[in-house]
Amino acid sequence: MNTNLKISNITKIYPGCVANENVSLEFNSGKIYALLGENGAGKSTLVKILSGVIIPDEGEIYLNENNLKLNSPLDAKKNDIGMVFQHFNLFETLSVFENLIIDSDEPRETLREKIDSIMKKYNFSIDLDIPVLNLSAGQKQKVEIIRCLIRSPKVLIMDEPTSVLTEQETSELFLSLKKFSEEGILIIYITHKLKEVMQLCDEVAVMRRGKLVSVSQIKNENIESLANKMVGQNLKTIKKKKEKTSSDQLINITNLNFISEDPFETNLNDINFSVNRGECLGIAGISGNGQSELFQVLSGEILSNKNSIEFNKNYIGDLNPQERREYMMAFSPEDRLEQAAIPQMAIFENVALNNFKSSNFFNNGLINENKIKEHSKKIISEFNVNTDNIELKSQFLSGGNLQKLIIGRELITSPDLLICFNPTWGLDVGAINYIHETLIKINEQNKSIILISTDTDELLKLSDKISVIHKGKLSKIMNADEVTSKKLGILMGGGN
Amino acid sequence: MIIDINFVGLIIASIMASAVPLILASCGELITERSGVLNLGVEGMMIIGAISGFALMTVTGSLIIAVFGAMLAGVLISTIFAFLTQTLITNHVATGLALTIFGIGISAMIGKNFVGIPGKEFPVLFEGLKDTMPLLSPILFGHSVVFYFAFALPFITSYFLKKTKIGLIVRAVGDSPESASNQGINVKFVRYACILYGGAMCGLAGAYLSMIYTPQWIENMTGGRGWIALALVVFSTWNPIKILIGAMIFGGLTIIQFHMQAIGVRIPVQFLTALPYIVTIIVLVVISRDSRKIRLSTPSSLGKSFYKDN
Numbered sequence: 001m002n003t004n005l006k007i008s009n010i011t012k013i014y015p016g017c018v019a020n021e022n023v024s025l026e027f028n029s030g031k032i033y034a035l036l037g038e039n040g041a042g043k044s045t046l047v048k049i050l051s052g053v054i055i056p057d058e059g060e061i062y063l064n065e066n067n068l069k070l071n072s073p074l075d076a077k078k079n080d081i082g083m084v085f086q087h088f089n090l091f092e093t094l095s096v097f098e099n100l101i102i103d104s105d106e107p108r109e110t111l112r113e114k115i116d117s118i119m120k121k122y123n124f125s126i127d128l129d130i131p132v133l134n135l136s137a138g139q140k141q142k143v144e145i146i147r148c149l150i151r152s153p154k155v156l157i158m159d160e161p162t163s164v165l166t167e168q169e170t171s172e173l174f175l176s177l178k179k180f181s182e183e184g185i186l187i188i189y190i191t192h193k194l195k196e197v198m199q200l201c202d203e204v205a206v207m208r209r210g211k212l213v214s215v216s217q218i219k220n221e222n223i224e225s226l227a228n229k230m231v232g233q234n235l236k237t238i239k240k241k242k243e244k245t246s247s248d249q250l251i252n253i254t255n256l257n258f259i260s261e262d263p264f265e266t267n268l269n270d271i272n273f274s275v276n277r278g279e280c281l282g283i284a285g286i287s288g289n290g291q292s293e294l295f296q297v298l299s300g301e302i303l304s305n306k307n308s309i310e311f312n313k314n315y316i317g318d319l320n321p322q323e324r325r326e327y328m329m330a331f332s333p334e335d336r337l338e339q340a341a342i343p344q345m346a347i348f349e350n351v352a353l354n355n356f357k358s359s360n361f362f363n364n365g366l367i368n369e370n371k372i373k374e375h376s377k378k379i380i381s382e383f384n385v386n387t388d389n390i391e392l393k394s395q396f397l398s399g400g401n402l403q404k405l406i407i408g409r410e411l412i413t414s415p416d417l418l419i420c421f422n423p424t425w426g427l428d429v430g431a432i433n434y435i436h437e438t439l440i441k442i443n444e445q446n447k448s449i450i451l452i453s454t455d456t457d458e459l460l461k462l463s464d465k466i467s468v469i470h471k472g473k474l475s476k477i478m479n480a481d482e483v484t485s486k487k488l489g490i491l492m493g494g495g496n
Numbered sequence: 497m498i499i500d501i502n503f504v505g506l507i508i509a510s511i512m513a514s515a516v517p518l519i520l521a522s523c524g525e526l527i528t529e530r531s532g533v534l535n536l537g538v539e540g541m542m543i544i545g546a547i548s549g550f551a552l553m554t555v556t557g558s559l560i561i562a563v564f565g566a567m568l569a570g571v572l573i574s575t576i577f578a579f580l581t582q583t584l585i586t587n588h589v590a591t592g593l594a595l596t597i598f599g600i601g602i603s604a605m606i607g608k609n610f611v612g613i614p615g616k617e618f619p620v621l622f623e624g625l626k627d628t629m630p631l632l633s634p635i636l637f638g639h640s641v642v643f644y645f646a647f648a649l650p651f652i653t654s655y656f657l658k659k660t661k662i663g664l665i666v667r668a669v670g671d672s673p674e675s676a677s678n679q680g681i682n683v684k685f686v687r688y689a690c691i692l693y694g695g696a697m698c699g700l701a702g703a704y705l706s707m708i709y710t711p712q713w714i715e716n717m718t719g720g721r722g723w724i725a726l727a728l729v730v731f732s733t734w735n736p737i738k739i740l741i742g743a744m745i746f747g748g749l750t751i752i753q754f755h756m757q758a759i760g761v762r763i764p765v766q767f768l769t770a771l772p773y774i775v776t777i778i779v780l781v782v783i784s785r786d787s788r789k790i791r792l793s794t795p796s797s798l799g800k801s802f803y804k805d806n
Contacts, residue, residue: 073678
């Protein structure tokens with residue numbers, strides 16, 4: 001049977017923010033629909049309304065001509081609407097099986113059979129009796145999907161499902177989604193990743209600032225046209241001018257090893273590379289292959305042999321991050337809210353964390369607040385952070401603004417080398433573009449970058465040289481213009 | 497010296513009797529905490545149960561009314577806690593401490609008229625079988641119905657949490673109230689219910705003290721047992737069976753150190769009095785030291801307020 005889902009004139013207003021304004025859309029089964037928009041465009045609000053988590057101020061939802069009143073997630077489930085949330089809705093300490101049966105009234109044996117047959121049908125293999133906290137992100141997502149499938153849904157909504165998945169897991173997910181669609185489940189796919197929309201979906205609805213801006217067939221669109229609709233202006237395509245870089249060596253890593261006692265960390269095995277002034281070295285790899293350890297060794301969170309890192313003709317392997325900063329190194333870690341900034345502290349307090357002897361943020365043990373605030377305002381205006389309030393807690397900044405603040409904090413002292421790890425992870429197109437432009441600019445000022453990233457497109461765009469990390473070992477260093485994403489893919493998988 | 501084997505049986509029985517209020521209060525608090533609510537008002541709810549039970553027994557003369565009245569009193573006072581923490585979203589720790597202070601104060605006020613009044617005898621079960629077996633008889637027979645209930649409770653609680661649908665929901669709410677709410681579970685309702693249940697068990701524990709264990713009313717007669725019960729829940733890593741073990745060790749050492757003091761063992765009294773606290777905690781820490789199991793049985797949302805934002 002065909003499923004027809006219609007939403008008409010949905011409006012949801014929060015104090016100071018219109019999350020959805022008069023949104024009307026129609027979906028039919030057999031197709032995969034993309035709901036595309038930047039962070040904060042209102043797409044998550046819309047799907048939360050569809051799944052009963054949020055109640056709209058105005059508007060109607062019709063499923064096969066029936067007007068639905070969704071006052072709770074239970075109502076959505078009863079009406080065969082299943083939803084996989086961006087942040088998993090799982091109970092970490094309960095077993096997989098317990099997670100799956102919690103919302104069902106059928107006896108346990110029937111459910112176990114049902115789950116087994118679903119897993120068989122879609123080729124999922126997950127141990128049902130281990131606690132969820134032992135699963136990988138991809139497996140957790142499968143648990144969420146199975147939980148929806150148990151109820152044989154007519155509609156399946158996926159909210160940014162790939163943000164935590166590896167590339168392998170992403171392609172597995174896409175296969176499953178296509179299969180569900182063929183079986184008549186209506187699929188709504190929420191994302192801000194344009195490539196995925198092009199790969200997976202049939203129709204796309206674009207949202208911007210709470211409003212629906214366009215609905216179109218994928219075959220009439222391309223990545224640029226979608227990006228422009230999403231951002232609402234023509235994006236400049238940035239391209240790096242490939243100049244001949246200097247041969248003046250800035251940092252030289254020789255025989256760097258790291259052996260971890262933690263079984264969940266990756267050991268680093270005989271790392272050797274060097275970076276010249278004005279150069280960007282990209283380090284590619286599938287996450288979990290030692291990038292995090294490499295970043296920590298380079299930043300001084302993990303100390304190493306003094307002679308293994310030579311920076312600006314000084315041996316600094318045994319120095320901590322603060323001391324390395326004094327030698328004009330700067331760092332932008334992967335996890336913005338855990339490692340780079342302290343969420344509960346104000347913007348200016350976070351700025352003060354990057355403190356140099358010369359910056360005079362502290363006088364005789366007292367905080368020189370005026371000085372720090374002045375400095376923070378400078379960063380905010382120079383790096384386009386979209387807020388005037390430097391007393392704002394950093395957790396309330398959007399990902400893009402926070403990343404701009406962090407990069408700004410690091411770059412305002414014009415360091416010789418910036419080491420960054422996944423600087424654009426989870427950001428929207430506008431913010432990504434800004435960060436990329438900034439990184440290119442510092443190369444042009446004859447400063448260097450080590451860019452550790454899991455995004456190969458980003459690496460190919462920004463790097464002068466590229467190496468691949470696999471199981472804690474670096475591949476040989478290649479010139480970026482000789483490398484294709486296909487070749488990187490092979491090296492990332494451990495091939496030659 | 498010949499040790500009478502029946503005397504050993506009697507000592508074990510008295511150890512078990514002293515463990516009863518700890519088991520009842522801990523098992524109640526365990527359910528509350530498993531749903532993610534930290535109620536530090538155990539001591540207060542116990543003392544309210546103690547005075548309510550004793551007062552109702554004296555006034556009405558009915559033991560049944562007294563026991564259920566004490567449980568109801570525990571429910572009522574925990575309703576205050578539930579309303580404050582779940583509806584008004586106050587801080588669990590501060591509210592729980594206030595509840596204990598409130599309970600101690602109000603019980604002393606009500607209790608003024610009941611000081612010095614003798615209690616009633618509480619009927620015991622299986623009294624006829626008391627002399628049938630050496631050692632075992634005094635342990636197994638001749639106790640109040642509350643005593644038997646207390647020793648069944650850890651097993652019932654364990655079964656409830658592991659095997660029943662409602663137990664699963666309680667654990668789920670304690671693990672992640674956000675996810676539970678998104679799954680359509682009424683988190684506030686579940687937490688209210690768990691808090692009230694905890695209150696009822698603490699009320700019963702109090703009633704046991706003032707009506708059965710030492711049948712009289714003395715101001716502040718719970719004497720810190722509520723805090724011990726709280727500690728047992730945490731150090732048992734939210735495992736009802738380990739609560740039973742902990743309560744027995746604590747009760748045992750309390751009784752034995754009394755006997756040792758009486759015999760005149762040359763160990764400082766202060767050390768003997770502190771012994772049950774120290775040993776109980778050490779034993780529970782040792783038997784619960786598997787960090788993976790701790791992670792799995794600790795309610796992740798313990799003490800955190802949850803409210804739905806629509």
